[in-house]
Amino acid sequence: MRVGLVVPCYIDVFYPEVGIAALELLERLGVEVDYPFDQTCCGQPMANSGCEADSRATEEHFIGLFSRFEYIVIPSGSCTHHVRNKFIAAPPGPERDQVSKHVYDLIEFLHDVLKVNEFPWSEFPHKVALHNSCSAVRGLHMASMSERVHDPYFNKPKALLEKVKGIELVDFPRHDECCGFGGTFSATEEAVSARMGYDKLGFIQRSQPEYIVSSDMSCLMHLQGCGRRLGTEVKFRHIAQLLNGDHA
């Protein structure tokens, strides 16, 4: 099985260890991973700001690099949501469709395609709070949504984390309320964005976890920024790092 790996721009620059963990994890699971060397970004920052025309060239570049893959895997719910559901800046065509239809968040790929049952190399003997991003929950339906009170409960990232030895997952109030990142929103509406981040940390810390873990590093970048300003001790990890066997 051949997979094209996308390493989102903010992971590339700020959190390379997350890209490495995703790559190594896929390889451990017997997947042949290609990292198209000329990749940049999926176009989301511009499109998300209304500037769809300005994301066109970037999306075309993305299509050029990734349309040959049967599986395109991104360790980011928001990028996956963009490529799957909002990828309309480039002109329509079979290659664009191919990319949108074959893109997976890393969690979906592990849970739904590979159907991984165990991560024998993993062990994380810590108290962990799992934060699922809005893109993951309401965009990609990786977990049931709190507003849909009659839907059966499911939570794919959680189901995978439960396979990690020694992990203790804790709950917290308003578990799928937005953390306040929102891409450009975090700068244009910085006061509300930060307040939402502080509140999210406040709710999570009621159960005193050592780590906050998510499949979206952009939420964590924001929460980490808030946490450092507030002087909190809690640490942040991408879910790929835990599944790949990081012990701390």
Place this chain on the structure above:
Amino acid sequence: MSVHPVVDQASNAARFLADRSREEYFDTLMWSLREARDRSASEVPEWEQLRDLGSAIKEHTLSHLADYLEQFEASAKRNGVEVHWAHDAHEHNQIVAEILSRHGAKQLIKSKSMLTEECDMRRYLENRGVTVTETDLGERIQQLDDEPPAHIVGPAWQKSPEDVARVFAKAYGSDPNNAAPVYLAHEMRVHTRALIEKADAGMTGANFAVAETGTVVTATNEGNADLSGNVPRLRICSVGIEKIVPTHRDLAVFIRLLSRSAVGMPITQYTSHFRAPRRDGEMHIILVDNGRSERLGMEKFWQSLKCIRCGACMNTCPVYRRSGGLSYGSTYMGPIGIIMMPTFDIRRFSELPFSSTLNGSCSNVCPVKINIHEQIYAWREVMDEKHQIKLAKKSAMVAAGEVLSHPELYRIVTAAGETTLKRLPRFAIYNDFNAWGKHRETPLPAGQTFHEWYKANRRKA
């Protein structure tokens, strides 16, 4: 051309947030309504089917709107009601003023109506010598404090009981230190009952207008719509044309959805059906367009006309709860406000679509399944097309588009050795770490990018 300045929701919100206790009070109150809505929806096994049905009935009605409006008019006339058509806010206000002056009416009592807010009717009438008294508790509080509603269901929810005690003390001379709700409600009643009794005319909005019978329906908890509607001989009812439902069977679906979505109660205290004037009186219904027909023709946005004004999207919106309702500078606020207001004035409300994280919770709670967050996203594009995006942001996006579509450029900008805070790929958050850094630490670039690591460790020569 718009004469109003662009509403700066973000700065307004920052001012609201500066008072932490107020913000926390509002957020907690709004979230408790969201929780009440969840509990209430979970008690109705067919909840999701009801939402589908509500949405389908509205879509059907809106796509046959002209027919149903005519049917409504004919039914209302049969009931002895005088029906008026208003093309816009100004025409609506003129019609009201004309009806009142025909009867020499100077004292108007009114039960909450967002439509009359939309038309800025109170000011229009007061300039013509008519005294308008709000009879809805929340609306009256806002009127006495000279503030517009902060929420479409509870106009004064942004105020604490202590705030209300202060407002009443100033207006009524009541005890400023007694914030007990029973005391405040009593003060309100004492001071408005007299006005209701001697009013010349009464006015209400409508939650629904039933085409088959010509009935207008209001859903309230205080019963004051009944007072405004029944006490004076002259009754005027303003109805937005999107409020039409075909039959009473259809109405039942919305009655089940409305109050559960709004405040988590199965039904409001009063669901009042007004069909005909009292025997010795007159009843007027004004059907108001004010931009609705135009919106109906907008492919991406017509679905916002399905709205039944329950406010659930506002209660669940994490941005609204932390911004306050007044920050939107508009008649309708929160998620539904964001997608409706630009149709009234695109320039003035050009920033509103950016006051959202696009988290999607609003669309999930909406009882008539409006794709609210997708419309917010679509409005952003419209703002770009119509050149309503701020120059600084637009330039940043053009530059980002340039860098991100050219790998060589991208590598230069992101190269770890070269990276200083000045040259980081700030595009991810719109080139502005200064704003980001006000309340947060900025992320630190790693010693080596993933790309460089890959090149050093994995790239086959």
